[in-house]
Amino acid sequence: MLRVENLDVFYGDAQALDGVSIEIEEGAIVAIVGANGAGKTSLIRTIAGMHKPTRGHVYFRGLDIAGWPSHRVCDLGIGQVAEGRQVFPTLSVAENLEMGAMLPRARAERAKNLERIYAMFPVLIERRQQAAGTLSGGEQQMLAIGRCLMGSPDLVMFDEPSLGLAPTIVQSVLQTVRDLNREGLTCVLVEQNVAVSLKLASHAYVLENGRITLAGSGEALLGDDRVRQAYLGM
Amino acid sequence: MNLAIVLNVVIQGVLTGLMYGLMALGLSVIFGVVRVVNFAHGEFAVVAMYATYLLFVGLGLDPLISLLPIALAFFAIGYFLQITLVNRFVGRSEHEQFILLVGLAIIIVNGLLMIFGPDARPTNLPYSLDSFEIGPLFIDTARVYSAVAALLVSAALFAFFRYTTTGTAIRACADNLTGAGVVGLNVKRLYAVTFGIGLACVGAAGSLMVTIADASPSLAQSFTLLAFTIVIIGGLGSMTGALVGGVLIGVSEAMASFFFAPSMKSMFSFALLVAVLVLRPQGLMGRRA
Numbered sequence: 001m002l003r004v005e006n007l008d009v010f011y012g013d014a015q016a017l018d019g020v021s022i023e024i025e026e027g028a029i030v031a032i033v034g035a036n037g038a039g040k041t042s043l044i045r046t047i048a049g050m051h052k053p054t055r056g057h058v059y060f061r062g063l064d065i066a067g068w069p070s071h072r073v074c075d076l077g078i079g080q081v082a083e084g085r086q087v088f089p090t091l092s093v094a095e096n097l098e099m100g101a102m103l104p105r106a107r108a109e110r111a112k113n114l115e116r117i118y119a120m121f122p123v124l125i126e127r128r129q130q131a132a133g134t135l136s137g138g139e140q141q142m143l144a145i146g147r148c149l150m151g152s153p154d155l156v157m158f159d160e161p162s163l164g165l166a167p168t169i170v171q172s173v174l175q176t177v178r179d180l181n182r183e184g185l186t187c188v189l190v191e192q193n194v195a196v197s198l199k200l201a202s203h204a205y206v207l208e209n210g211r212i213t214l215a216g217s218g219e220a221l222l223g224d225d226r227v228r229q230a231y232l233g234m
Numbered sequence: 235m236n237l238a239i240v241l242n243v244v245i246q247g248v249l250t251g252l253m254y255g256l257m258a259l260g261l262s263v264i265f266g267v268v269r270v271v272n273f274a275h276g277e278f279a280v281v282a283m284y285a286t287y288l289l290f291v292g293l294g295l296d297p298l299i300s301l302l303p304i305a306l307a308f309f310a311i312g313y314f315l316q317i318t319l320v321n322r323f324v325g326r327s328e329h330e331q332f333i334l335l336v337g338l339a340i341i342i343v344n345g346l347l348m349i350f351g352p353d354a355r356p357t358n359l360p361y362s363l364d365s366f367e368i369g370p371l372f373i374d375t376a377r378v379y380s381a382v383a384a385l386l387v388s389a390a391l392f393a394f395f396r397y398t399t400t401g402t403a404i405r406a407c408a409d410n411l412t413g414a415g416v417v418g419l420n421v422k423r424l425y426a427v428t429f430g431i432g433l434a435c436v437g438a439a440g441s442l443m444v445t446i447a448d449a450s451p452s453l454a455q456s457f458t459l460l461a462f463t464i465v466i467i468g469g470l471g472s473m474t475g476a477l478v479g480g481v482l483i484g485v486s487e488a489m490a491s492f493f494f495a496p497s498m499k500s501m502f503s504f505a506l507l508v509a510v511l512v513l514r515p516q517g518l519m520g521r522r523a
Protein backbone atom coordinates (compact mmCIF):
# COMPACT_ATOMS: atom_id res chain seq x y z
CA MET A 1 0.00 0.00 0.00
CA LEU A 2 2.77 2.40 1.00
CA ARG A 3 6.41 1.93 0.07
CA VAL A 4 9.14 4.33 1.12
CA GLU A 5 12.41 4.05 -0.77
CA ASN A 6 15.78 5.54 0.17
CA LEU A 7 14.35 8.60 1.83
CA ASP A 8 16.80 11.37 2.80
CA VAL A 9 15.51 14.27 4.87
CA PHE A 10 17.46 17.31 6.02
CA TYR A 11 16.76 20.22 8.34
CA GLY A 12 19.21 22.75 6.99
CA ASP A 13 22.53 20.89 7.17
CA ALA A 14 21.40 18.35 9.74
CA GLN A 15 20.31 15.04 8.31
CA ALA A 16 17.29 13.51 10.03
CA LEU A 17 16.67 10.52 7.72
CA ASP A 18 19.30 8.63 5.79
CA GLY A 19 18.22 6.20 3.11
CA VAL A 20 15.09 5.02 4.90
CA SER A 21 13.06 2.31 3.16
CA ILE A 22 9.94 0.75 4.64
CA GLU A 23 6.92 -1.06 3.33
CA ILE A 24 3.41 -1.05 4.72
CA GLU A 25 0.93 -3.68 3.63
CA GLU A 26 -2.75 -3.00 3.42
CA GLY A 27 -4.53 -3.94 6.66
CA ALA A 28 -1.37 -4.16 8.75
CA ILE A 29 -0.25 -2.46 11.92
CA VAL A 30 3.37 -1.49 11.41
CA ALA A 31 5.35 -0.30 14.40
CA ILE A 32 8.28 2.06 14.15
CA VAL A 33 10.55 1.95 17.15
CA GLY A 34 13.38 4.32 17.97
CA ALA A 35 14.95 6.49 20.63
CA ASN A 36 14.31 10.21 21.01
CA GLY A 37 15.50 12.08 17.97
CA ALA A 38 15.82 8.94 15.86
CA GLY A 39 13.68 10.48 13.12
CA LYS A 40 10.27 8.86 13.63
CA THR A 41 8.32 12.09 13.47
CA SER A 42 10.42 13.26 10.52
CA LEU A 43 9.51 10.08 8.65
CA ILE A 44 5.80 10.49 9.35
CA ARG A 45 5.76 14.18 8.46
CA THR A 46 7.67 13.59 5.25
CA ILE A 47 5.23 10.89 4.17
CA ALA A 48 2.39 13.28 5.08
CA GLY A 49 3.79 16.02 2.85
CA MET A 50 4.59 18.42 5.67
CA HIS A 51 8.29 18.24 4.90
CA LYS A 52 9.98 17.78 1.54
CA PRO A 53 12.55 14.98 1.23
CA THR A 54 15.88 15.72 -0.41
CA ARG A 55 15.98 12.33 -2.08
CA GLY A 56 13.92 9.19 -2.31
CA HIS A 57 10.44 8.04 -3.17
CA VAL A 58 7.16 7.56 -1.39
CA TYR A 59 4.84 5.28 -3.33
CA PHE A 60 1.23 5.12 -2.26
CA ARG A 61 -0.82 2.63 -4.26
CA GLY A 62 1.75 2.91 -7.02
CA LEU A 63 1.80 6.71 -7.12
CA ASP A 64 5.02 8.53 -6.23
CA ILE A 65 3.84 11.19 -3.81
CA ALA A 66 7.23 12.34 -2.47
CA GLY A 67 7.19 16.13 -2.21
CA TRP A 68 3.42 16.50 -2.67
CA PRO A 69 1.80 19.14 -0.46
CA SER A 70 -0.02 17.79 2.60
CA HIS A 71 -3.52 18.67 1.41
CA ARG A 72 -3.07 16.43 -1.64
CA VAL A 73 -1.50 13.61 0.37
CA CYS A 74 -4.35 13.69 2.89
CA ASP A 75 -6.85 13.60 0.07
CA LEU A 76 -5.41 10.27 -1.07
CA GLY A 77 -6.47 8.77 2.26
CA ILE A 78 -3.29 9.13 4.29
CA GLY A 79 -4.20 10.47 7.72
CA GLN A 80 -2.11 11.37 10.72
CA VAL A 81 -2.62 11.50 14.47
CA ALA A 82 0.25 13.82 15.10
CA GLU A 83 2.81 14.06 17.84
CA GLY A 84 1.56 16.51 20.47
CA ARG A 85 -2.03 16.03 19.21
CA GLN A 86 -2.01 19.34 17.33
CA VAL A 87 -5.66 20.18 17.95
CA PHE A 88 -6.86 23.72 17.27
CA PRO A 89 -7.03 25.09 20.83
CA THR A 90 -9.43 28.02 20.35
CA LEU A 91 -11.76 26.14 18.01
CA SER A 92 -14.60 24.14 19.53
CA VAL A 93 -14.57 20.35 19.51
CA ALA A 94 -17.18 20.34 16.74
CA GLU A 95 -15.14 22.79 14.68
CA ASN A 96 -12.00 20.72 15.14
CA LEU A 97 -13.83 17.67 13.83
CA GLU A 98 -15.20 19.70 10.93
CA MET A 99 -11.65 20.68 9.98
CA GLY A 100 -10.83 17.01 9.57
CA ALA A 101 -13.50 16.75 6.89
CA MET A 102 -12.38 19.59 4.62
CA LEU A 103 -10.80 17.20 2.13
CA PRO A 104 -12.78 16.63 -1.06
CA ARG A 105 -12.68 12.85 -0.41
CA ALA A 106 -14.33 13.27 2.99
CA ARG A 107 -17.08 15.80 2.38
CA ALA A 108 -19.77 13.36 1.29
CA GLU A 109 -19.15 11.12 4.30
CA ARG A 110 -19.09 13.90 6.85
CA ALA A 111 -22.35 13.09 8.64
CA LYS A 112 -21.67 9.36 8.72
CA ASN A 113 -18.13 9.81 10.05
CA LEU A 114 -19.27 12.28 12.69
CA GLU A 115 -21.87 9.85 13.97
CA ARG A 116 -19.30 7.08 14.14
CA ILE A 117 -16.78 9.23 16.00
CA TYR A 118 -19.31 10.46 18.55
CA ALA A 119 -20.33 6.84 19.12
CA MET A 120 -16.68 5.92 19.62
CA PHE A 121 -15.90 8.82 21.97
CA PRO A 122 -19.16 9.89 23.66
CA VAL A 123 -17.30 12.42 25.81
CA LEU A 124 -16.75 14.51 22.67
CA ILE A 125 -20.52 14.97 22.32
CA GLU A 126 -20.74 16.53 25.79
CA ARG A 127 -17.79 18.77 24.99
CA ARG A 128 -19.00 19.65 21.49
CA GLN A 129 -19.15 23.40 22.04
CA GLN A 130 -16.11 23.60 24.31
CA ALA A 131 -12.78 25.00 23.09
CA ALA A 132 -10.39 22.14 22.38
CA GLY A 133 -7.66 23.80 24.42
CA THR A 134 -9.72 23.31 27.58
CA LEU A 135 -9.97 19.52 27.21
CA SER A 136 -7.84 17.11 29.23
CA GLY A 137 -4.91 15.39 27.50
CA GLY A 138 -6.84 12.17 27.01
CA GLU A 139 -9.85 14.00 25.58
CA GLN A 140 -7.58 15.93 23.23
CA GLN A 141 -6.10 12.67 22.01
CA MET A 142 -9.61 11.31 21.32
CA LEU A 143 -10.33 14.54 19.46
CA ALA A 144 -7.12 14.21 17.45
CA ILE A 145 -8.05 10.64 16.50
CA GLY A 146 -11.62 11.64 15.73
CA ARG A 147 -10.49 14.58 13.62
CA CYS A 148 -8.21 12.30 11.64
CA LEU A 149 -11.02 9.79 11.05
CA MET A 150 -13.26 12.59 9.76
CA GLY A 151 -11.01 12.58 6.70
CA SER A 152 -12.03 8.99 5.84
CA PRO A 153 -8.42 7.78 5.77
CA ASP A 154 -7.33 4.33 4.56
CA LEU A 155 -3.97 4.61 6.31
CA VAL A 156 -3.34 6.40 9.61
CA MET A 157 0.06 7.18 11.09
CA PHE A 158 -0.12 7.44 14.90
CA ASP A 159 2.79 9.41 16.35
CA GLU A 160 3.13 8.69 20.08
CA PRO A 161 -0.63 8.73 20.70
CA SER A 162 -0.24 7.79 24.36
CA LEU A 163 2.45 10.32 25.26
CA GLY A 164 1.68 12.09 28.53
CA LEU A 165 -1.56 10.22 29.21
CA ALA A 166 -2.61 8.40 32.36
CA PRO A 167 -2.03 4.60 32.23
CA THR A 168 -5.73 3.69 31.98
CA ILE A 169 -6.16 6.10 29.07
CA VAL A 170 -3.05 4.74 27.35
CA GLN A 171 -4.77 1.34 27.40
CA SER A 172 -7.91 2.69 25.76
CA VAL A 173 -6.00 4.65 23.11
CA LEU A 174 -4.06 1.53 22.09
CA GLN A 175 -7.28 -0.47 22.18
CA THR A 176 -8.74 2.09 19.80
CA VAL A 177 -5.85 1.58 17.39
CA ARG A 178 -6.41 -2.18 17.51
CA ASP A 179 -10.18 -1.80 16.96
CA LEU A 180 -9.72 0.56 14.03
CA ASN A 181 -7.29 -1.89 12.47
CA ARG A 182 -9.78 -4.72 12.86
CA GLU A 183 -12.31 -2.59 11.00
CA GLY A 184 -9.86 -2.45 8.11
CA LEU A 185 -7.72 0.61 8.78
CA THR A 186 -4.02 0.27 7.97
CA CYS A 187 -1.97 1.71 10.83
CA VAL A 188 1.55 2.96 11.37
CA LEU A 189 2.28 3.14 15.07
CA VAL A 190 5.07 5.05 16.76
CA GLU A 191 4.97 4.37 20.48
CA GLN A 192 7.23 4.99 23.41
CA ASN A 193 5.67 1.90 24.88
CA VAL A 194 7.75 -0.43 22.75
CA ALA A 195 6.62 -3.75 24.20
CA VAL A 196 2.96 -3.02 23.63
CA SER A 197 3.44 -1.63 20.16
CA LEU A 198 5.49 -4.65 19.08
CA LYS A 199 2.77 -6.94 20.40
CA LEU A 200 0.16 -5.08 18.39
CA ALA A 201 2.26 -4.90 15.23
CA SER A 202 2.41 -7.43 12.46
CA HIS A 203 5.60 -5.85 11.23
CA ALA A 204 8.10 -3.46 12.78
CA TYR A 205 11.12 -1.34 12.02
CA VAL A 206 13.82 -0.02 14.30
CA LEU A 207 15.02 3.47 13.45
CA GLU A 208 18.37 4.67 14.83
CA ASN A 209 19.93 8.01 14.00
CA GLY A 210 17.85 8.33 10.86
CA ARG A 211 18.58 4.81 9.57
CA ILE A 212 16.56 1.61 9.62
CA THR A 213 18.76 -0.83 11.51
CA LEU A 214 16.39 -3.70 12.07
CA ALA A 215 13.16 -4.98 10.57
CA GLY A 216 10.95 -7.98 11.08
CA SER A 217 7.69 -9.21 12.48
CA GLY A 218 6.62 -7.70 15.79
CA GLU A 219 7.17 -11.00 17.55
CA ALA A 220 10.64 -11.45 16.09
CA LEU A 221 11.71 -8.03 17.26
CA LEU A 222 10.23 -8.66 20.70
CA GLY A 223 12.56 -11.61 20.95
CA ASP A 224 15.59 -9.86 19.49
CA ASP A 225 18.38 -9.29 21.99
CA ARG A 226 19.34 -5.86 20.67
CA VAL A 227 15.74 -4.65 20.91
CA ARG A 228 15.32 -6.16 24.35
CA GLN A 229 18.44 -4.39 25.56
CA ALA A 230 17.95 -1.01 23.94
CA TYR A 231 14.18 -0.53 24.21
CA LEU A 232 12.80 -2.98 26.71
CA GLY A 233 15.50 -2.68 29.36
CA MET A 234 16.01 -6.43 29.59
CA MET B 235 -18.07 74.55 27.81
CA ASN B 236 -21.26 73.02 26.59
CA LEU B 237 -21.91 69.30 27.03
CA ALA B 238 -23.73 69.12 23.70
CA ILE B 239 -20.64 70.31 21.88
CA VAL B 240 -18.48 67.69 23.53
CA LEU B 241 -21.06 65.06 22.72
CA ASN B 242 -21.08 66.23 19.10
CA VAL B 243 -17.32 65.84 18.91
CA VAL B 244 -17.41 62.41 20.53
CA ILE B 245 -20.12 61.15 18.18
CA GLN B 246 -18.22 62.42 15.19
CA GLY B 247 -15.13 60.66 16.50
CA VAL B 248 -16.98 57.38 16.99
CA LEU B 249 -18.39 57.50 13.45
CA THR B 250 -14.99 58.24 11.91
CA GLY B 251 -13.44 55.63 14.18
CA LEU B 252 -15.67 52.90 12.80
CA MET B 253 -14.24 53.58 9.32
CA TYR B 254 -10.74 53.52 10.79
CA GLY B 255 -11.65 50.30 12.55
CA LEU B 256 -12.70 48.64 9.31
CA MET B 257 -9.42 49.66 7.72
CA ALA B 258 -7.43 48.33 10.69
CA LEU B 259 -9.49 45.13 10.66
CA GLY B 260 -7.94 44.34 7.30
CA LEU B 261 -4.43 44.75 8.66
CA SER B 262 -5.27 42.75 11.76
CA VAL B 263 -6.76 39.82 9.87
CA ILE B 264 -3.76 39.59 7.55
CA PHE B 265 -1.27 39.79 10.37
CA GLY B 266 -3.23 37.48 12.66
CA VAL B 267 -3.33 34.68 10.10
CA VAL B 268 -0.57 35.11 7.53
CA ARG B 269 1.85 36.69 10.05
CA VAL B 270 2.87 39.33 7.54
CA VAL B 271 2.47 43.04 8.24
CA ASN B 272 0.95 44.75 5.24
CA PHE B 273 3.09 47.87 5.14
CA ALA B 274 1.21 48.95 2.00
CA HIS B 275 -2.12 49.03 3.84
CA GLY B 276 -2.70 52.78 3.72
CA GLU B 277 -1.57 52.85 0.11
CA PHE B 278 -4.33 50.40 -0.76
CA ALA B 279 -6.83 52.54 1.12
CA VAL B 280 -5.86 55.51 -1.04
CA VAL B 281 -6.13 53.45 -4.24
CA ALA B 282 -9.69 52.64 -3.15
CA MET B 283 -10.34 56.34 -2.56
CA TYR B 284 -9.26 57.15 -6.10
CA ALA B 285 -11.32 54.30 -7.50
CA THR B 286 -14.33 55.60 -5.59
CA TYR B 287 -13.63 59.13 -6.84
CA LEU B 288 -13.43 57.92 -10.45
CA LEU B 289 -16.63 55.89 -10.18
CA PHE B 290 -18.35 58.94 -8.71
CA VAL B 291 -17.07 61.42 -11.29
CA GLY B 292 -17.39 59.05 -14.23
CA LEU B 293 -20.57 57.11 -13.49
CA GLY B 294 -22.13 59.11 -10.68
CA LEU B 295 -21.92 56.10 -8.34
CA ASP B 296 -22.36 56.84 -4.65
CA PRO B 297 -19.43 55.61 -2.49
CA LEU B 298 -21.86 53.46 -0.52
CA ILE B 299 -22.58 51.60 -3.74
CA SER B 300 -19.12 51.56 -5.30
CA LEU B 301 -17.88 50.09 -2.03
CA LEU B 302 -19.15 46.66 -3.11
CA PRO B 303 -17.43 46.31 -6.51
CA ILE B 304 -14.29 47.88 -5.06
CA ALA B 305 -14.20 45.44 -2.14
CA LEU B 306 -14.66 42.57 -4.61
CA ALA B 307 -11.89 43.83 -6.87
CA PHE B 308 -9.61 44.31 -3.89
CA PHE B 309 -10.34 40.77 -2.75
CA ALA B 310 -9.21 39.53 -6.15
CA ILE B 311 -6.08 41.70 -6.04
CA GLY B 312 -5.23 40.47 -2.55
CA TYR B 313 -5.78 36.83 -3.49
CA PHE B 314 -3.57 37.22 -6.54
CA LEU B 315 -0.84 39.09 -4.65
CA GLN B 316 -0.68 36.43 -1.97
CA ILE B 317 -0.56 33.53 -4.46
CA THR B 318 2.06 35.12 -6.69
CA LEU B 319 4.19 37.16 -4.33
CA VAL B 320 3.55 37.19 -0.61
CA ASN B 321 3.33 33.39 -0.14
CA ARG B 322 7.00 33.16 -1.08
CA PHE B 323 7.82 35.46 1.80
CA VAL B 324 5.69 33.77 4.47
CA GLY B 325 7.92 32.43 7.21
CA ARG B 326 10.94 34.35 5.95
CA SER B 327 12.67 36.90 8.12
CA GLU B 328 10.81 40.07 8.94
CA HIS B 329 13.13 42.46 7.12
CA GLU B 330 12.58 40.58 3.87
CA GLN B 331 8.80 40.85 4.25
CA PHE B 332 9.20 44.49 5.20
CA ILE B 333 11.15 45.27 2.04
CA LEU B 334 8.64 43.45 -0.17
CA LEU B 335 5.64 45.35 1.20
CA VAL B 336 7.32 48.71 1.55
CA GLY B 337 8.48 48.29 -2.05
CA LEU B 338 4.88 47.64 -3.03
CA ALA B 339 3.81 50.74 -1.12
CA ILE B 340 6.36 52.91 -2.93
CA ILE B 341 5.22 51.58 -6.30
CA ILE B 342 1.59 52.33 -5.47
CA VAL B 343 2.17 55.88 -4.23
CA ASN B 344 4.35 56.80 -7.15
CA GLY B 345 1.93 55.19 -9.56
CA LEU B 346 -0.83 57.35 -8.11
CA LEU B 347 1.36 60.45 -8.37
CA MET B 348 2.07 59.68 -12.01
CA ILE B 349 -1.58 59.16 -12.86
CA PHE B 350 -3.33 61.74 -10.71
CA GLY B 351 -0.61 64.18 -9.67
CA PRO B 352 -0.14 65.42 -6.13
CA ASP B 353 -3.34 67.48 -5.87
CA ALA B 354 -6.19 66.21 -3.73
CA ARG B 355 -9.33 65.03 -5.55
CA PRO B 356 -12.52 65.78 -3.67
CA THR B 357 -15.62 63.63 -4.09
CA ASN B 358 -18.41 66.21 -3.76
CA LEU B 359 -21.38 64.16 -2.63
CA PRO B 360 -24.74 65.90 -2.95
CA TYR B 361 -25.44 65.21 0.72
CA SER B 362 -21.96 66.01 2.01
CA LEU B 363 -23.17 69.10 3.86
CA ASP B 364 -26.37 67.58 5.25
CA SER B 365 -26.72 66.66 8.87
CA PHE B 366 -29.18 64.97 11.19
CA GLU B 367 -30.42 67.24 13.95
CA ILE B 368 -31.32 65.52 17.19
CA GLY B 369 -32.03 68.14 19.83
CA PRO B 370 -28.80 70.06 20.24
CA LEU B 371 -26.81 67.49 18.22
CA PHE B 372 -25.76 67.95 14.60
CA ILE B 373 -24.44 64.77 13.04
CA ASP B 374 -23.03 64.61 9.49
CA THR B 375 -25.31 62.51 7.32
CA ALA B 376 -22.45 61.19 5.18
CA ARG B 377 -20.52 60.15 8.25
CA VAL B 378 -23.50 58.29 9.69
CA TYR B 379 -24.05 56.39 6.44
CA SER B 380 -20.36 55.54 6.20
CA ALA B 381 -20.16 54.38 9.79
CA VAL B 382 -23.23 52.18 9.37
CA ALA B 383 -21.71 50.71 6.21
CA ALA B 384 -18.42 50.09 8.04
CA LEU B 385 -20.31 48.32 10.82
CA LEU B 386 -22.23 46.17 8.35
CA VAL B 387 -19.07 45.12 6.53
CA SER B 388 -17.38 44.33 9.86
CA ALA B 389 -20.40 42.31 10.98
CA ALA B 390 -20.33 40.36 7.73
CA LEU B 391 -16.67 39.61 8.34
CA PHE B 392 -17.29 38.42 11.90
CA ALA B 393 -20.08 36.18 10.61
CA PHE B 394 -17.82 34.81 7.89
CA PHE B 395 -15.14 33.81 10.38
CA ARG B 396 -17.60 32.41 12.88
CA TYR B 397 -20.08 30.53 10.74
CA THR B 398 -18.52 29.45 7.43
CA THR B 399 -16.21 26.46 7.01
CA THR B 400 -13.68 28.53 5.10
CA GLY B 401 -13.71 31.10 7.90
CA THR B 402 -13.25 28.35 10.48
CA ALA B 403 -10.39 26.88 8.45
CA ILE B 404 -8.67 30.26 8.39
CA ARG B 405 -9.03 30.51 12.17
CA ALA B 406 -7.59 26.99 12.40
CA CYS B 407 -4.48 28.08 10.46
CA ALA B 408 -3.99 30.99 12.84
CA ASP B 409 -4.56 28.68 15.80
CA ASN B 410 -2.13 25.90 14.93
CA LEU B 411 -0.32 25.87 11.62
CA THR B 412 1.14 22.41 12.20
CA GLY B 413 -2.36 21.16 12.94
CA ALA B 414 -3.52 22.68 9.66
CA GLY B 415 -0.88 20.66 7.83
CA VAL B 416 -1.84 17.53 9.76
CA VAL B 417 -5.48 17.63 8.64
CA GLY B 418 -4.55 18.67 5.11
CA LEU B 419 -5.89 22.20 4.97
CA ASN B 420 -4.71 24.00 1.85
CA VAL B 421 -2.84 26.66 3.75
CA LYS B 422 -1.56 28.61 0.74
CA ARG B 423 -5.06 28.98 -0.64
CA LEU B 424 -6.47 29.95 2.76
CA TYR B 425 -3.71 32.56 3.13
CA ALA B 426 -4.66 33.95 -0.27
CA VAL B 427 -8.31 34.16 0.79
CA THR B 428 -7.18 35.90 3.99
CA PHE B 429 -5.06 38.46 2.20
CA GLY B 430 -7.97 39.00 -0.17
CA ILE B 431 -10.31 39.60 2.77
CA GLY B 432 -7.81 41.97 4.34
CA LEU B 433 -7.62 44.01 1.16
CA ALA B 434 -11.40 43.90 0.72
CA CYS B 435 -11.63 45.55 4.16
CA VAL B 436 -9.21 48.33 3.20
CA GLY B 437 -10.96 48.68 -0.13
CA ALA B 438 -14.33 49.15 1.53
CA ALA B 439 -12.84 51.46 4.16
CA GLY B 440 -11.10 53.52 1.48
CA SER B 441 -14.38 53.94 -0.39
CA LEU B 442 -16.05 55.24 2.75
CA MET B 443 -13.10 57.47 3.56
CA VAL B 444 -13.90 59.78 0.63
CA THR B 445 -16.77 61.09 2.76
CA ILE B 446 -14.27 62.54 5.26
CA ALA B 447 -11.13 63.21 3.20
CA ASP B 448 -10.10 64.09 -0.35
CA ALA B 449 -8.15 61.43 -2.24
CA SER B 450 -4.45 62.23 -2.27
CA PRO B 451 -1.28 60.12 -2.42
CA SER B 452 0.05 61.96 0.62
CA LEU B 453 -2.60 60.28 2.81
CA ALA B 454 -1.18 56.82 2.21
CA GLN B 455 1.63 56.74 4.75
CA SER B 456 -0.40 58.28 7.50
CA PHE B 457 -3.15 55.72 6.90
CA THR B 458 -0.67 52.86 7.17
CA LEU B 459 0.62 54.31 10.41
CA LEU B 460 -2.92 54.88 11.62
CA ALA B 461 -3.98 51.30 10.90
CA PHE B 462 -0.84 50.03 12.59
CA THR B 463 -1.41 52.16 15.69
CA ILE B 464 -5.02 51.00 15.92
CA VAL B 465 -4.13 47.33 15.60
CA ILE B 466 -1.48 47.57 18.30
CA ILE B 467 -3.79 49.45 20.63
CA GLY B 468 -6.60 46.97 20.03
CA GLY B 469 -4.34 43.93 20.28
CA LEU B 470 -2.56 42.19 17.40
CA GLY B 471 -4.76 39.59 15.79
CA SER B 472 -7.93 40.57 17.66
CA MET B 473 -10.75 41.57 15.34
CA THR B 474 -12.90 43.21 18.01
CA GLY B 475 -9.73 44.94 19.18
CA ALA B 476 -9.28 46.55 15.77
CA LEU B 477 -12.79 47.99 15.87
CA VAL B 478 -12.50 49.17 19.46
CA GLY B 479 -9.06 50.65 18.74
CA GLY B 480 -10.44 52.39 15.67
CA VAL B 481 -13.23 54.01 17.66
CA LEU B 482 -10.79 55.01 20.38
CA ILE B 483 -8.42 56.66 17.92
CA GLY B 484 -11.36 58.28 16.10
CA VAL B 485 -12.59 59.87 19.32
CA SER B 486 -9.09 60.85 20.40
CA GLU B 487 -8.43 62.51 17.04
CA ALA B 488 -11.75 64.37 17.12
CA MET B 489 -11.21 65.62 20.67
CA ALA B 490 -7.60 66.63 20.02
CA SER B 491 -8.59 68.51 16.87
CA PHE B 492 -11.41 70.27 18.63
CA PHE B 493 -9.84 71.15 21.96
CA PHE B 494 -6.30 71.73 20.75
CA ALA B 495 -5.46 71.80 17.06
CA PRO B 496 -6.08 69.38 14.16
CA SER B 497 -2.34 69.11 13.63
CA MET B 498 -2.01 67.69 17.14
CA LYS B 499 -4.31 64.72 16.65
CA SER B 500 -1.51 62.28 15.80
CA MET B 501 0.37 63.29 18.91
CA PHE B 502 -2.59 62.17 21.01
CA SER B 503 -2.93 58.93 19.06
CA PHE B 504 0.70 58.10 19.68
CA ALA B 505 0.40 59.06 23.34
CA LEU B 506 -2.47 56.59 23.54
CA LEU B 507 -0.32 53.99 21.80
CA VAL B 508 2.54 54.49 24.25
CA ALA B 509 0.15 54.33 27.19
CA VAL B 510 -1.27 51.03 25.97
CA LEU B 511 2.19 49.59 25.31
CA VAL B 512 3.27 50.49 28.83
CA LEU B 513 0.14 49.41 30.68
CA ARG B 514 -1.07 46.51 28.56
CA PRO B 515 1.56 45.48 25.99
CA GLN B 516 -0.64 42.84 24.40
CA GLY B 517 -3.19 45.53 23.46
CA LEU B 518 -6.66 46.11 24.88
CA MET B 519 -8.18 42.89 23.53
CA GLY B 520 -5.01 40.94 22.80
CA ARG B 521 -4.24 37.55 24.24
CA ARG B 522 -1.07 37.52 26.36
CA ALA B 523 2.08 39.29 25.22
Ligand SMILES: Nc1ncnc2c1ncn2[C@@H]1O[C@H](COP(=O)(O)OP(=O)(O)OP(=O)(O)O)[C@@H](O)[C@H]1O
Binds near residue numbers: 035040043
Ligand atom coordinates in the same frame (compact mmCIF):
# COMPACT_ATOMS: atom_id res chain seq x y z
N1 LIG C 1 12.02 21.38 12.63
C1 LIG C 1 13.25 20.89 12.86
N2 LIG C 1 14.35 21.65 12.62
C2 LIG C 1 15.59 21.15 12.84
N3 LIG C 1 15.84 19.94 13.28
C3 LIG C 1 14.80 19.12 13.53
C4 LIG C 1 13.45 19.57 13.34
N4 LIG C 1 12.63 18.56 13.67
C5 LIG C 1 13.43 17.55 14.06
N5 LIG C 1 14.73 17.87 13.97
C6 LIG C 1 15.87 17.00 14.28
O1 LIG C 1 15.77 15.85 13.49
C7 LIG C 1 16.08 14.69 14.24
C8 LIG C 1 14.91 13.73 14.21
O2 LIG C 1 13.83 14.30 14.94
P1 LIG C 1 12.41 13.63 15.03
O3 LIG C 1 11.50 14.58 15.70
O4 LIG C 1 12.01 13.15 13.71
O5 LIG C 1 12.70 12.41 15.99
P2 LIG C 1 11.70 11.46 16.76
O6 LIG C 1 12.20 10.08 16.54
O7 LIG C 1 10.30 11.75 16.40
O8 LIG C 1 12.00 11.85 18.26
P3 LIG C 1 10.99 11.88 19.53
O9 LIG C 1 10.94 10.51 20.08
O10 LIG C 1 11.68 12.81 20.47
O11 LIG C 1 9.68 12.39 19.07
C9 LIG C 1 16.45 15.16 15.62
O12 LIG C 1 17.86 15.23 15.70
C10 LIG C 1 15.84 16.53 15.73
O13 LIG C 1 16.62 17.35 16.55
Ligand SMILES: [Mg+2]
Binds near residue numbers: 040041083
Ligand atom coordinates in the same frame (compact mmCIF):
# COMPACT_ATOMS: atom_id res chain seq x y z
MG1 LIG D 1 8.70 12.33 17.42
